[in-house]
Amino acid sequence: MNGILVILVLLALGYAFGSGAERRHYKSILEREEALRRVMVFSARVPPDLHRWRESRLVSGSVCVSADYFKAFVAGLRGLVGGRVTSYEGLLDRARREAVLRMKEEAQRLGPCKIFNVKIETASISKGGENALGTVEVLAYGTAVAD
Numbered sequence: 001m002n003g004i005l006v007i008l009v010l011l012a013l014g015y016a017f018g019s020g021a022e023r024r025h026y027k028s029i030l031e032r033e034e035a036l037r038r039v040m041v042f043s044a045r046v047p048p049d050l051h052r053w054r055e056s057r058l059v060s061g062s063v064c065v066s067a068d069y070f071k072a073f074v075a076g077l078r079g080l081v082g083g084r085v086t087s088y089e090g091l092l093d094r095a096r097r098e099a100v101l102r103m104k105e106e107a108q109r110l111g112p113c114k115i116f117n118v119k120i121e122t123a124s125i126s127k128g129g130e131n132a133l134g135t136v137e138v139l140a141y142g143t144a145v146a147d
Contacts, residue, residue, distance in 0.1 A: 061102025118142035
């Protein structure tokens with residue numbers, strides 16, 4: 001009985017602290033997205049009027065994320081019945097947005113610029129045993145061109 005109580009308390013603490021950290025991260029992401037909105041991102045391979053750009057450079061941003069035990073627990077329960085694993089969707093959304101922000105921050109050092117041919121890659125970098133939490137890397141990269 002005590003073991004179950006300890007597990008429930010730990011899950012509740014994990015949920016509370018994880019939710020708080022996630023809210024703070026989303027707030028930070030929203031503030032930084034607003035600050036970097038002038039750095040535009042395009043999937044087009046080649047910028048229009050290629051000759052007018054004074055400088056171009058490869059820029060990238062990457063982030064590694066790991067699921068917390070609460071998200072892994074909820075995902076495990078969802079795995080029993082199937083369906084969307086929403087506990088991981090938010091995690092990946094934050095990781096993608098963070099990677100793009102880091103790429104934009106690197107590009108901003110060029111001055112006023114735009115980023116073309118943007119790609120986003122996701123890779124699993126940790127696939128331990130049954131009890132290991134999965135870790136993924138999200139990499140955003142593109143060609144920054146400055147006026």
